[in-house]
Structures are given as structure tokens and as C-alpha cells.
Amino acid sequence: MSTGSEKVLIIGLGGAGGKVVSRIASQKISGLGTAVIDSDRAALAEMDPNVAVLEAGSNLSWGRGTGCGGNIIRGEQAVSGERQRIMELISGKKFIIVVAGLGGGISTGGIRTLASTIRAKKIPSVFMLTTPFSFESFSRRKAASESIEQLLPVTDILIRLPNDLLFSMLSPDCPVEEAFAKSCDELARTAIGICGLMNCKNSFNTDYAGFMAILRGRKCQCALGVGLAVPTEQTPDRSAAAIQKVLASPFLGGVDKMAEADVMIISLFAGPGLPLGEMKRTFESVAAFAGKNTEVISGFSTAPFMANALQVVVVTVHYDESEKTKAAEPAAVVTEKKETPVRRAPRKKKASPELEQGMLELTNYSKGFFVNTVPVMYGDQDLDIPTYQRRGIIIDQGHTSS
Ligand SMILES: Nc1nc2c(ncn2[C@@H]2O[C@H](COP(=O)(O)OP(=O)(O)OP(=O)(O)O)[C@@H](O)[C@H]2O)c(=O)[nH]1
Numbered sequence: 001m002s003t004g005s006e007k008v009l010i011i012g013l014g015g016a017g018g019k020v021v022s023r024i025a026s027q028k029i030s031g032l033g034t035a036v037i038d039s040d041r042a043a044l045a046e047m048d049p050n051v052a053v054l055e056a057g058s059n060l061s062w063g064r065g066t067g068c069g070g071n072i073i074r075g076e077q078a079v080s081g082e083r084q085r086i087m088e089l090i091s092g093k094k095f096i097i098v099v100a101g102l103g104g105g106i107s108t109g110g111i112r113t114l115a116s117t118i119r120a121k122k123i124p125s126v127f128m129l130t131t132p133f134s135f136e137s138f139s140r141r142k143a144a145s146e147s148i149e150q151l152l153p154v155t156d157i158l159i160r161l162p163n164d165l166l167f168s169m170l171s172p173d174c175p176v177e178e179a180f181a182k183s184c185d186e187l188a189r190t191a192i193g194i195c196g197l198m199n200c201k202n203s204f205n206t207d208y209a210g211f212m213a214i215l216r217g218r219k220c221q222c223a224l225g226v227g228l229a230v231p232t233e234q235t236p237d238r239s240a241a242a243i244q245k246v247l248a249s250p251f252l253g254g255v256d257k258m259a260e261a262d263v264m265i266i267s268l269f270a271g272p273g274l275p276l277g278e279m280k281r282t283f284e285s286v287a288a289f290a291g292k293n294t295e296v297i298s299g300f301s302t303a304p305f306m307a308n309a310l311q312v313v314v315v316t317v318h319y320d321e322s323e324k325t326k327a328a329e330p331a332a333v334v335t336e337k338k339e340t341p342v343r344r345a346p347r348k349k350k351a352s353p354e355l356e357q358g359m360l361e362l363t364n365y366s367k368g369f370f371v372n373t374v375p376v377m378y379g380d381q382d383l384d385i386p387t388y389q390r391r392g393i394i395i396d397q398g399h400t401s402s
């Protein structure tokens with residue numbers, strides 16, 4: 001199986017990933033290869049003819065080309081058994097995007113093997129994963145979130161898109177099939193947008209390294225909006241038109257999400273000759289939606305095939321609470337390490353506090369109840385009388401010698 005000579009490869013894993021990748025393949029974008037890994041033969045048969053398909057698990061006892069039926073262990077077995085073919089599939093690639101809907105059998109079970117295989121080949125990659133709707137089963141949601149935990153150490157860039165964000169943008173009357181179809185269109189646009197983003201040669205910070213610095217190993221949720229516009233007679237301002245589309249993106253979750261973001265990445269992609277004024281105006285218009293604590297990072301790139309089109313990609317990153325506290329920790333450690341060792345002065349002895357308690361007069365008290373008992377004698381000494389009295393010892397009054 002071959003994906004051709006394209007240096008960038010988008011891999012769909014499982015049903016949702018496959019649908020997205022099939023849409024991307026149908027656009028025949030030059031330089032972009034597509035592949036799908038699934039154990040569901042029927043789903044693979046529906047792929048665009050440009051997609052390289054890898055049927056996983058057909059040699060296993062349960063594998064009859066019917067999919068994993070939500071069974072994560074089967075998903076893991078199916079993908080682990082295809083390590084060699086996956087190696088061949090990704091060989092020679094410069095950059096890989098993986099798209100999958102976590103929660104399913106092959107996607108949740110197989111994603112780790114796919115990630116570790118890509119890492120073993122040292123190919124830069126971005127994982128774009130949806131997490132299940134809140135109405136899906138608890139076990140699916142739990143499996144998805146555990147899968148994210150396991151993936152963090154083996155991925156560089158993990159973009160986690162909660163499917164629930166779709167609800168915030170689509171009307172409740174929207175038919176389910178339409179909602180899913182729209183989401184796949186959006187994910188396809190997003191994946192293509194990310195490819196543009198990673199190729200930002202003129203970017204300030206929005207290239208692969210910049211993304212890695214923000215996302216690597218950190219638990220976060222992302223939201224993403226893509227808007228592409230060309231100037232027309234009705235809408236001559238392509239920047240405003242592209243921003244409008246970004247704001248309407250279902251995976252952006254609305255302007256409130258932008259204001260709450262910890263990081264906002266704005267990237268422009270246009271044909272050669274992008275005017276400075278238009279670039280500045282676009283960045284400023286999008287950045288106006290950021291909150292006062294949002295760190296805004298922006299970048300741009302140009303390519304001849306974009307002609308007079310302008311694409312705006314906005315990624316917002318919302319760190320989990322635990323990550324926010326973690327972020328403060330390394331700084332503290334670094335400061336401590338750089339500190340010049342201080343020679344400690346010899347410890348001073350603590351000054352003893354002044355004795356405040358009054359003196360108790362030392363007198364002989366009556367033996368009380370024991371006055372008529374036979375005294376305990378040792379030689380001529382009555383042992384019932386305290387030793388200091390018997391021997392006439394002067395009691396230390398509590399002051400130290402210094
Ligand atoms: N946004 C979006 N999410 C989807 C779509 N289809 C499925 N999902 C999500 O992706 C998750 C996994 O679904 P699939 O990709 O069909 O599952 P799979 O990996 O093929 O799993 P098995 O068939 O059990 O091997 C679901 O739980 C949904 O949350 C879709 O069309 N759009």
C-alpha cells in the first residue's frame with residue numbers, strides 16, 4: 001500500500017477519522033496524501049478512491065471485517081498487529097496529521113500504537129482528536145479521557161476537540177445526520193488549516209515548534225475555527241468575510257470560549273503580496289475577542305496557490321486546572337537551581353527566655369494521709385522526705401550560666 005510521494009500525510013483512524021480523511025482526499029490538494037486505518041471493511045469501501053486504505057485485524061480470530069464494535073481491546077489488537085504496515089505507510093513522510101474520534105473501539109484502542117509508531121520514526125505529527133458527546137455512554141467518555149492521558153507522553157501536539165462544542169453552535173433542530181456531516185466537513189477544513197499553520201515559514205510563533213511549546217505534554221482542550229474567503233463584489237473585504245466564518249465555526253464554541261482561552265493562536269494564510277495593513281487589521285480584529293489574560297500568538301504564511309484567497313485559522317487553548325498550577329512550578333525550580341549557594345552562618349544558640357514563673361517556696365509540708373504510717377528508713381534517713389530537703393541542696397532557680 002502506498003500513499004504516493006506526498007510529504008504530508010493525513011491518517012484517519014476508525015469511522016469518524018475515515019469520514020474526515022475521505023472528505024480531504026476528495027479535494028485533491030496537492031502535496032497532501034491521505035490514508036485510513038480501520039477494521040470495518042464496509043466503512044473502508046466508502047472511502048474516496050484517492051485514500052490509501054489499511055484494513056486492520058483481518059487476520060485475528062474475531063476479525064471478519066466488521067469493525068471492533070466499540071471494543072477497545074480489539075482495537076488495540078488490530079492496530080498493534082499492523083505496526084509493520086503502518087511503518088511502511090508513514091515511511092518518508094515529513095509531517096503527519098492523525099484524525100480520530102475517541103470513544104470508538106479502533107480509535108481509542110489503536111491510537112497509542114499509531115502514536116508510538118510515528119514517534120519511533122521521528123516524524124513530526126499533530127493528533128486531532130474529538131472527545132465523545134456528553135450524551136454518549138459514560139464508559140466511552142471515560143475511555144476517551146484515559147486515552148488522552150496515555151497519549152500525552154507519546155505525542156508532541158495533541159489537539160483535543162470536544163464534540164459537545166458542536167452543540168453550542170448548531171441549532172437544536174438540526175438533524176443528527178446533518179450535524180455529523182457538518183462536523184466532518186469542519187474537521188476536514190481544520191486539518192487542512194493545520195497543515196497550512198505548520199508550514200508557516202514566515203510565521204512568528206505558529207509553526208510546529210511554537211505549537212509544541214504550547215501543547216506538548218499538557219492537558220488542555222482546544223477549540224478551532226477556520227475561515228476562508230476570496231473578495232467578491234458582494235463582500236470585497238475578504239478579511240472580514242474570513243473572520244465571520246471563523247466565528248461561525250462549530251468547533252470554536254462561540255466568542256465566549258475565545259475570551260476564556262489561556263492561549264489564542266491566530267494564523268493567516270494567503271497568496272503572495274498579502275498587504276501589511278490587511279494582515280495587521282485581521283490580527284487585531286481577531287485578537288479583540290481574546291480575554292485580558294489570554295496570551296495571543298500570531299503568524300502568517302503565503303503560497304502562490306492561495307491566489308487571492310485569505311484563510312484565517314484560530315486555535316484557542318484552555319489548559320486544565322492542574323496544568324495551570326503546573327505551569328508555575330518549573331519557573332520556581334529554575335530559580336532555585338540558578339541561586340548562588342549561600343554559606344550559612346553558624347547557628348546562634350537560641351537565647352533562653354526570661355523566667356517568668358514565680359518561685360515556689362520550698363518548705364516541709366505535712367505528710368497528710370501518710371503522717372501515721374511507718375516511715376521508710378534507710379540508716380538514719382527518712383526516705384519519705386524529698387532528697388533535696390534531706391541533703392540541704394540549693395535548687396537551681398532556672399538561669400543559665402551565660
Ligand atoms: N464529530 C463527529 N464525531 C463522530 C462522528 N462519528 C463518530 N464520531 C465520534 O467518534 C467516536 C468514535 O466513533 P467511530 O470513529 O465511529 O468509532 P470507531 O473508532 O470506528 O470504533 P469501532 O467501530 O468500535 O472500531 C464516537 O463516539 C463519536 O464521539 C462524526 O461523524 N462526527
Ligand SMILES: [Mg+2]
Pocket residue numbers: 014015040043067068104
Ligand atoms: Mg468503526
